[in-house]
Amino acid sequence: MAQNSFKFTAEEKQQIKKAVEAAESKTSGEIVPFFVDQSDEYxxxxxxxxxxxxxxxxxxxxxxxxxxxxxxxxxxxxxxxxxxxxxxxxxxxxxxxxxxxxxxVPKELMVERVEQKALIAFLEEEVFNTKKRTGILIFVSHFEHMVEVIGDSGINENVKQEEWQAVVKLVIEGIKAKDPASGIIKGIHLCGELLERAGVNKPRDNRNELSDDIRLG
Known part of the structure; x- marks a missing residue:
């Protein structure tokens, strides 16, 4: 597979990490931003x-x-x-x-491959491995121009899949503007707001269960 098409400076990576930390500080959600060049060789x-x-x-x-x-x-x-x-x-x-x-490449095939790759990333990054099953994966695939947001069972009980489309829109807008860092940061902030509004409360022992760093696959 080719080198990842998403390029982030050290400063942008730090900004994304801080956005994850801020979004997670008010709820028990654990957000994992994941970027890949493409979801299949096609x-x-x-x-x-x-x-x-x-x-x-x-x-x-x-x-x-x-x-x-x-x-x-x-x-x-x-x-x-x-x-x-x-x-x-x-x-x-x-x-x-x-x-x-x-x-x-048929559109249907790209959708299928992105969904499959996102699920694989969800498992490989152990997004499910949180105490209250509150992990969230924001998966971005460059070639297909597609974004998938997958919430674990503890999240999906409170936030409907349709509500994640607003997050998807923000990320895609950032990519189209050639500023993926800004797009993912806005999407992460909205994730935090959605979780807070949905009552995914912060427990007393709200330790960080998943790394806040961006993943580049």
């Missing part, structure tokens, strides 16, 4: 790119031949070489260009 994109470019090449050659628009005679071998070259071009573009790859 090898299907390269295959689809190659197939579509081959079909396009054959269509172009066939159309030009049918309309007598070819500027010079072309042999069957040259047709094969041209078609295969186009297939290779489609494969390479769909594999190594994010913009092209995104065209050839």
């Amino acid at each position: 090898e299907i994109a390269a295959l689809r790119g190659a197939i579509i470019f081959v079909i396009a090449a054959l269509f172009i050659v066939g159309l030009l031949s049918y309309t007598w628009a070819l500027p010079f005679p072309i042999t069957p071998l040259e047709i094969i070489i041209f078609t295969l070259s186009m297939g290779v071009l489609g494969f390479v573009l769909a594999r190594y260009s994010e913009t092209v790859k995104r065209i050839f």
Whole structure:
């Protein structure tokens, strides 16, 4: 997988950590911000790119031949070489260009992969490992331009999944503005407000159960 596309300065990482600390200071919630470059390699994109470019090449050659628009005679071998070259071009573009790859990956597949990756991160980061099951994962996947917020059982009893969409919106707005740090900080602050309004109260022994640092997967 490529190097993470999200770049945070040391100062931004510290600001994000402080935002988590502030949001957690008033409730028993434990917030885990997690950023990844992409949630899957999407090898299907390269295959689809190659197939579509081959079909396009054959269509172009066939159309030009049918309309007598070819500027010079072309042999069957040259047709094969041209078609295969186009297939290779489609494969390479769909594999190594994010913009092209995104065209050839079905939206439904991206949603599925992001959800799966978020659940894996939830388990690997042990977001569930809190005394009152009050962990929250804010999962951001760069390639897909998607954000998932997953609350543990102790959170979901008080905050509905629909309410997390406001958090998702803030994070996405920050990314679109090329300021992901600001977006995630605003999202974290809103998480704290939602938890406080929902009555996810701070216990007397409110020790920090999960690291407040940003995770880059």
